[in-house]
Amino acid sequence: MESIKVWSQFAHPVLMWVLFGTAIYALYLGIKVKRLRQADKEERKELVKGNFINRHHKVGSLFMALIVLGTVGGMAVTYINSGKLFVGPHLLAGLGMMAMVTTSASLVPYMQKGNSLARLSHVGLNMTMLLIFAWQAFTGVQIVQKIIERM
Template sequence: MSGTFAFLRIPTTTVPIPSCSKSSDAHLLLPDDHQTKNAGLCSVKKLVLPLTTTLPFVLRPQDAFAAGGEFGILEGRSLALIHPVVMGGLFVYTLYAGYLGWQWRRVRTLQDEINQLKKQDDSQPELEPEPSPLQLQIQQLSEERKELIKGQYRDKHFNAGSILLGFGVFESIGGGVNTYLRTGKLFPGPHLYAGAAITVLWAAAASLVPPMQKGNETARNLHIALNVLNVLLFVWQIPTGWDIVLKVLEFTNWP
């Protein structure tokens, strides 16, 4: 019986478990095809840890977005806050552009005042030892005008208006697009209507520049009136914009 079992005993060969350790010599006992499989397993094993680490960020992007992550970072808080920051800066820049425009207007009106005073001055300077009060006023206005001319307010106002028009139109439309990306719709209301009106006023005021350059006083006065209305709408829009910022902070996540 024991001889029969000995005859039927099947020879076994111990195959070492593949190892990725460089210090082990067990892989020398394996055939070439086993070595190839072992190398492949080692490569896969090395990729497991990085993939495991990054999967939570890849598989759950919705945690960072407001509307489900369909548009990626475009729905995030960072992009949503760009609009109020830029528009706040443009509001201050609007006041600066208005100051530049008023200074340039002062340059033009001062010359008209000086011309009117000269018409009223009938004195003869060569016969009077001291200048008259009217002449002193003319000198004062002339000096003021010279200083204003040195400030180059005309060119500065033109450049400021161009920047304001470009960035203003771009960001006013960008704010609406961002709202649609985050929520899937727009919200008709005071903020949206006032923003659209401000954009139209920017374009209308800029369209008056050609007749203004030709000396059309009606166009100049209308330009000023449109920009004053623009500033008033801007001021009125700040509270509604602040309410929207608070909602963005509440319903969105970084980035």
């Protein structure tokens, strides 16, 4: 049981690095969707074949579910292993990222109806989240190093 407790501390960082890559892939797909929306008739025919809208939606949905589960899971593992949460920049930024992702996803129905403010907000929230995520990845490595030093 003790080994599960110790090794569980590494599930959150591994998941977050995978999700960081997933976020970059979702950004790539989102750029393709924008190109599709703005393309002329000939280019549009080619881009439609990539099914970028559906892929962006699926990757974004998976990302949202896993970022929520990963955030809550990371907090749970921290509490289980230390009996408290460490309220600091890493935790607060993680909670903020989770809020940005869920808010961004809630804008999708408005974007589908052509609301440009919703689209601009969606992109702005996700780009901000991605920048914070990059910072989070490196502060997370520092936390993992502290955990390893205590082992």
